[in-house]
Amino acid sequence: MAMTETTATGLRVPFTLRVEPRLEVPRWLGAVTSAGALILAFVIGGGIIALAGGDPIRSYQHIFKAAFGSVGVLNDTLVKATPLILVGLACALAFRMRLWNIGAEGQFFLGAWGASAVVLIPLLPKTAPRPLMLLVMALAGFACGALWAWLPGYLRARLNVNEVVTTLMMNYIAVSWVLYWVFGAWSEGGFQMSPVFPKNAWLPRLTDYAGAVEAFAGLTLHLGFLFGLIAAVLVWFILQRSRWGYEIRLIGDNPRAAHYAGVNMVRNTVLVMMLSGGLAGLAGMSEIAGVVHRLQGAISPGYGFTGIIVAWLAKLNPFAVVLVSVLFGGLILAGREIQPSGVPRMLQGVILFCVIASDVLLRYRVRIVRRGAE
Amino acid sequence: MPEPVNAVEMHGIVKRFPGVLANDHVDFVLRQGEVHALLGENGAGKSTLMNILAGLYRPDQGTILVNGQRVHFNSPRDAIAAGIGMIHQHFMLVPSQTVTENIVLGLDTPRFFLRLAELDRQILELQARYGLKVDPKAKIWQLSVGEQQRVEILKMLYRGARVLIMDEPTAVLTPQEVEELFVTLRGMVASGHSIVFISHKLDEVLAIAHRITVLQHGRVTAAGLDARSVTKRQLAQLMVGREVVFTVQKPPARRGEVVLRIEDIWADSDRGLPALKGLSLEVCSGEIVGVAGVAGNGQSELAQVITGLRKCRRGRVLINGQDIANRSPAAAIAQQIAHVPEDRTGVGTAPGLSVADNLIMKSYRLPPVSDGWVLNRPVIRQQAEKLKTDYDIIAPSVDVQARLLSGGNLQKAILAREMSAGPKLIVAVQPTRGLDVGAIEAVQRVLLNERSRGTAILLISEELDELMSLSDRIIVMYEGEIMGEVKPEETTLEQLGLMMAGQKLEQAQITPAAE
Numbered sequence: 001m002a003m004t005e006t007t008a009t010g011l012r013v014p015f016t017l018r019v020e021p022r023l024e025v026p027r028w029l030g031a032v033t034s035a036g037a038l039i040l041a042f043v044i045g046g047g048i049i050a051l052a053g054g055d056p057i058r059s060y061q062h063i064f065k066a067a068f069g070s071v072g073v074l075n076d077t078l079v080k081a082t083p084l085i086l087v088g089l090a091c092a093l094a095f096r097m098r099l100w101n102i103g104a105e106g107q108f109f110l111g112a113w114g115a116s117a118v119v120l121i122p123l124l125p126k127t128a129p130r131p132l133m134l135l136v137m138a139l140a141g142f143a144c145g146a147l148w149a150w151l152p153g154y155l156r157a158r159l160n161v162n163e164v165v166t167t168l169m170m171n172y173i174a175v176s177w178v179l180y181w182v183f184g185a186w187s188e189g190g191f192q193m194s195p196v197f198p199k200n201a202w203l204p205r206l207t208d209y210a211g212a213v214e215a216f217a218g219l220t221l222h223l224g225f226l227f228g229l230i231a232a233v234l235v236w237f238i239l240q241r242s243r244w245g246y247e248i249r250l251i252g253d254n255p256r257a258a259h260y261a262g263v264n265m266v267r268n269t270v271l272v273m274m275l276s277g278g279l280a281g282l283a284g285m286s287e288i289a290g291v292v293h294r295l296q297g298a299i300s301p302g303y304g305f306t307g308i309i310v311a312w313l314a315k316l317n318p319f320a321v322v323l324v325s326v327l328f329g330g331l332i333l334a335g336r337e338i339q340p341s342g343v344p345r346m347l348q349g350v351i352l353f354c355v356i357a358s359d360v361l362l363r364y365r366v367r368i369v370r371r372g373a374e
Numbered sequence: 375m376p377e378p379v380n381a382v383e384m385h386g387i388v389k390r391f392p393g394v395l396a397n398d399h400v401d402f403v404l405r406q407g408e409v410h411a412l413l414g415e416n417g418a419g420k421s422t423l424m425n426i427l428a429g430l431y432r433p434d435q436g437t438i439l440v441n442g443q444r445v446h447f448n449s450p451r452d453a454i455a456a457g458i459g460m461i462h463q464h465f466m467l468v469p470s471q472t473v474t475e476n477i478v479l480g481l482d483t484p485r486f487f488l489r490l491a492e493l494d495r496q497i498l499e500l501q502a503r504y505g506l507k508v509d510p511k512a513k514i515w516q517l518s519v520g521e522q523q524r525v526e527i528l529k530m531l532y533r534g535a536r537v538l539i540m541d542e543p544t545a546v547l548t549p550q551e552v553e554e555l556f557v558t559l560r561g562m563v564a565s566g567h568s569i570v571f572i573s574h575k576l577d578e579v580l581a582i583a584h585r586i587t588v589l590q591h592g593r594v595t596a597a598g599l600d601a602r603s604v605t606k607r608q609l610a611q612l613m614v615g616r617e618v619v620f621t622v623q624k625p626p627a628r629r630g631e632v633v634l635r636i637e638d639i640w641a642d643s644d645r646g647l648p649a650l651k652g653l654s655l656e657v658c659s660g661e662i663v664g665v666a667g668v669a670g671n672g673q674s675e676l677a678q679v680i681t682g683l684r685k686c687r688r689g690r691v692l693i694n695g696q697d698i699a700n701r702s703p704a705a706a707i708a709q710q711i712a713h714v715p716e717d718r719t720g721v722g723t724a725p726g727l728s729v730a731d732n733l734i735m736k737s738y739r740l741p742p743v744s745d746g747w748v749l750n751r752p753v754i755r756q757q758a759e760k761l762k763t764d765y766d767i768i769a770p771s772v773d774v775q776a777r778l779l780s781g782g783n784l785q786k787a788i789l790a791r792e793m794s795a796g797p798k799l800i801v802a803v804q805p806t807r808g809l810d811v812g813a814i815e816a817v818q819r820v821l822l823n824e825r826s827r828g829t830a831i832l833l834i835s836e837e838l839d840e841l842m843s844l845s846d847r848i849i850v851m852y853e854g855e856i857m858g859e860v861k862p863e864e865t866t867l868e869q870l871g872l873m874m875a876g877q878k879l880e881q882a883q884i885t886p887a888a889e
Contacts, residue, residue, distance in 0.1 A: 241748055241749055241751070242749065243738060243739065243746065243747055243749055244747075245749075246731065246734075246744075247738075249727060249731070250724050250727065250731075253724040253725065253726040254720070254723070254724040254725065254726070256717075256721045257720075257721055257722065257724045257735065258724075259683065259703060260681075260683060260703060260713070260715060260721050260735075261703070261707075261735040262682075262705075262706075262707045262736075262739075264702075264704070
């Protein structure tokens with residue numbers, strides 16, 4: 001019903017909020033709203049902790065200390081962040097083209113399997129020089145992840161099959177595939193894991209150089225972290241500076257305009273999907289060659305899915321993916337200190353919620369208007 | 375007898391959008407039982423004002439009275455409850471549902487069970503009362519545009535609308551359908567409804583309206599004029615705010631060799647229906663060939679086939695003798711075919727990318743913009759700045775997102791991009807639609823400059839005045855076929871109108887005596 005004058009003015013608030021579309025988005029605004037959202041998330045999280053009878057300040061202090069408080073835990077945080085960076089980049093790249101690769105988890109497993117195959121089949125003798133061994137493992141991991149993503153990419157490009165469904169379903173196949181090998185051909189004495197890889201199939205860690213730099217002793221940060229940083233720069237370069245990246249951004253922003261500009265949609269869909277899968281596969285390789293040192297069923301606590309959240313929180317910006325991954329790495333680590341799953345999961349959820357909600361502020365601005373001005 | 379209450383009164387309506395004052399203290403009075411035309415150029419604020427009346431926008435200032443009662447609408451639902459319904463330019467119908475389903479969609483009753491047979495009967499009754507014939511059981515996608523419009527009108531009548539706002543209802547209709555619509559509208563007015571008729575077409579306004587209110591740049595320049603006492607010329611002047619020059623200075627054509635030759639093209643529309651039926655035409659360098667026709671008679675498909683965006687089933691598209699039919703859009707770009715698309719925001723630009731990125735959409739493959747792999751950012755920037763100056767694109771910088779540009783500036787950016795490639799052929803579809811007079815002149819000047827440069831131009835437009843003043847030859851299309859070809863200096867709007875309605879040139883001959 002139409003409101004009458006009396007009811008409209010019945011409630012006398014001197015100010016109203018007006019939401020208007022923004023004309024210009026300043027460069028700094030994205031970072032500022034994200035930071036604001038993060039702070040708000042911690043405030044809300046603190047409220048929930050207080051409701052549960054905890055002391056928010058002390059909890060946060062504890063979380064901070066457990067994640068970033070010393071060189072030792074910072075090392076552990078970065079180790080946790082490493083797969084997240086690569087998987088987050090995989091998602092960010094695909095999402096830029098509005099290609100919803102939900103299959104990073106499966107591609108991660110296939111990457112881990114491909115890298116393991118080099119050692120376990122074996123494709124290279126156990127005595128192969130370490131750089132060669134690692135290079136071939138990385139290539140195998142990348143290639144397996146890429147091929148695993150090729151199928152949904154091809155189906156999407158040629159037959160318009162929804163990639164959300166195919167990539168998601170292929171995750172389960174990928175996990176089962178890995179389990180098949182660790183239970184069967186590669187099982188070590190009937191256990192659900194492969195034998196430990198020989199040392200030349202381990203990614204170098206800081207602690208390996210403790211002889212030269214004493215401070216490195218006990219630090220398990222491995223070369224995979226550097227892979228992540230390099231990949232971030234590469235993804236940024238591809239998207240912002242390359243001709244191919246221009247096509248990806250064009251498709252992502254307006255597929256019909258891309259078609260009009262003569263962009264080959266089929267080829268780009270397949271290629272972007274494969275690069276995305278390759279990055280996730282590389283994450284799998286880095287995790288087993290850098291941390292686990294064997295293939296087993298439990299190599300990922302859902303990195304592939306957390307990568308989706310990381311990519312969104314980073315607003316698909318490759319460098320922000322690195323920062324968000326470190327934050328999430330810290331949360332995963334500290335979470336184990338406080339409580340196995342509750343509080344850290346809650347915080348992840350609240351952060352995601354706040355950051356996504358803050359997007360509105362990028363597109364609209366809120367003005368406070370005096371009622372009298374109406 | 376008491377003074378009849380006005381159906382709607384709007385007083386001092388102000389509506390601001392960021393950077394635009396869309397309505398600046400607008401007064402508007404709609405009497406009971408009249409057709410009131412709201413006239414103005416695109417962007418004059420007509421639609422904004424009526425969207426406010428229909429509850430879609432809320433005014434920043436001003437009051438609205440319906441039947442003498444003050445109202446505040448928070449949503450279209452409030453407006454319809456007060457008896458005000460709006461029929462938008464783009465129909466709000468669900469294509470896969472039937473007429474009846476669309477009409478009752480969103481209503482509180484029926485609450486759960488749809489007794490379709492009963493509803494069909496009610497809708498047939500309603501149809502009979504107002505002479506709006508549509509099969510209630512037909513699915514929307516099966517209907518013609520005119521029939522879909524009838525469904526929209528029925529939808530509003532079924533909801534009990536007493537005031538009907540029609541936003542440019544004739545834009546998509548054939549002349550015959552327009553006539554049928556006018557009959558319906560007259561019938562509705564006779565039974566006590568009031569109608570707001572938004573348009574920028576002077577002839578139609580004079581034909582249907584009792585009174586006319588003219589808006590220009592968000593302000594009323596004439597309120598409630600009696601339609602019987604104004605002329606077309608006066609209205610045009612009120613609309614534009616200055617004497618309108620209906621003709622453009624055009625140097626004589628220097629026609630060269632054939633650039634585009636289309637031979638017996640057959641193609642389907644998006645809905646899989648035949649859109650082009652054995653069409654052939656030629657465009658030579660240095661000439662503008664105009665294509666006239668009511669929207670939806672195959673003009674869009676023709677442009678898409680030439681530019682590689684649509685496959686054709688049969689026929690050849692020869693550019694300088696080379697067949698590019700059924701190749702890719704990239705092939706058409708490589709043949710230096712420029713395309714000014716109909717849908718500027720949906721096809722012509724990527725709204726989320728920067729203006730600079732939008733300006734390289736056709737040139738990013740080639741040096742100096744890219745060297746095959748890497749984009750050359752300094753060159754892109756430099757070129758963008760130059761085009762921004764040359765084509766007078768008004769934007770804070772070339773780094774802002776394209777979606778922030780106004781329609782006119784967006785079109786200038788598209789033209790800048792397409793012309794900067796030095797095209798051999800330009801396919802321009804509705805290049806001036808929705809632009810203000812200044813931008814229209816700029817676009818037309820660009821096309822005429824290209825013509826002087828020796829470019830072949832195919833101009834597809836629904837603005838007959840524009841076709842008459844720019845074209846060297848005019849081809850009229852109807853249902854995917856060519857009705858005939860005329861020279862603008864040898865034809866009349868009347869003859870073009872007959873051909874657009876499906877009469878072949880021979881049948882549409884006007885005897886010299888009749889002119």
